[in-house]
Amino acid sequence: MMLWVGTSWKMNGTRAFARDYARALAGLDVASLGDIQPFIIPSFTAIDVAASELEGTRILVGAQNAAWEDAGAWTGEVSIPQAIDAGATLIEMGHSERREYFGETDETVNLKIKAALRHGAIPLVCFGEPAEVFEAGETLPFITAQINAALDGIADTSRVLLAYEPIWAIGEHGRPPRREDLVRTFAALAERYGDRVEAILYGGSVNHDNNKDILGIPGVGGLFIGRSAWTAEGYIRNLELAAEAVRE
Numbered sequence: 033m034m035l036w037v038g039t040s041w042k043m044n045g046t047r048a049f050a051r052d053y054a055r056a057l058a059g060l061d062v063a064s065l066g067d068i069q070p071f072i073i074p075s076f077t078a079i080d081v082a083a084s085e086l087e088g089t090r091i092l093v094g095a096q097n098a099a100w101e102d103a104g105a106w107t108g109e110v111s112i113p114q115a116i117d118a119g120a121t122l123i124e125m126g127h128s129e130r131r132e133y134f135g136e137t138d139e140t141v142n143l144k145i146k147a148a149l150r151h152g153a154i155p156l157v158c159f160g161e162p163a164e165v166f167e168a169g170e171t172l173p174f175i176t177a178q179i180n181a182a183l184d185g186i187a188d189t190s191r192v193l194l195a196y197e198p199i200w201a202i203g204e205h206g207r208p209p210r211r212e213d214l215v216r217t218f219a220a221l222a223e224r225y226g227d228r229v230e231a232i233l234y235g236g237s238v239n240h241d242n243n244k245d246i247l248g249i250p251g252v253g254g255l256f257i258g259r260s261a262w263t264a265e266g267y268i269r270n271l272e273l274a275a276e277a278v279r280e
């Protein structure tokens with residue numbers, strides 16, 4: 033089984049940073065990683081730099097967001113054809129930071145999945161519950177409602193990547209999840225969506241210490257990483273650990 037292991041740099045990194053980071057990755061012997069599909073998601077301004085450095089490798093480059101419309105009077109937006117033109121093959125959507133600060137909803141995620149699939153891009157759909165929902169034991173109904181709304185009316189979701197990112201686990205104030213919580217949640221996600229989508233990834237405080245343990249949880253189809261992959265060395269270490277997890 034292919035494991036998807038990627039990173040979003042969020043709002044970090046110049047074009048020079050992207051060039052150096054992507055060059056370090058381009059020098060990797062990706063074949064030695066086996067069944068790992070790497071991907072990096074820079075800011076829009078650096079997609080083309082990263083993509084041209086990685087041309088000819090099998091490392092994918094993505095965009096952190098994109099509009100659901102193809103073109104027109106949408107000031108400040110970037111369309112999926114534009115992101116693809118810059119070198120993106122994967123479109124992230126629904127991240128909790130975009131839901132909280134930029135009005136992303138399950139409905140806009142649904143439109144964006146349809147647009148990405150229409151243009152042959154891979155949608156990477158983030159979802160996850162806030163701390164109070166987790167503490168109330170309501171994680172499953174909350175996240176299944178998000179996923180069902182996001183996938184609503186889409187007949188073929190086989191190219192969709194789902195990424196479970198509990199909000200309480202993300203970022204510098206996040207805390208890494210307990211294994212037993214992920215085991216329970218991923219068992220349910222795999223049962224409901226496992227055969228409908230390409231893979232279900234986990235994201236939120238993934239680091240070099242918990243990487244392999246999380247990948248060993250049944251139903252986890254990859255990792256979506258922030259901070260511990262914000263240097264090329266940090267990301268490469270995550271890829272190596274994932275490759276070890278596949279071999280073991």
Ligand SMILES: O=C[C@H](O)COP(=O)(O)O
Pocket residue numbers: 040197201202203204206235236237238256257258259260
């Ligand atoms: O997009 C990535 C996630 O939000 C995870 O971020 P983090 O690994 O820094 O917690």
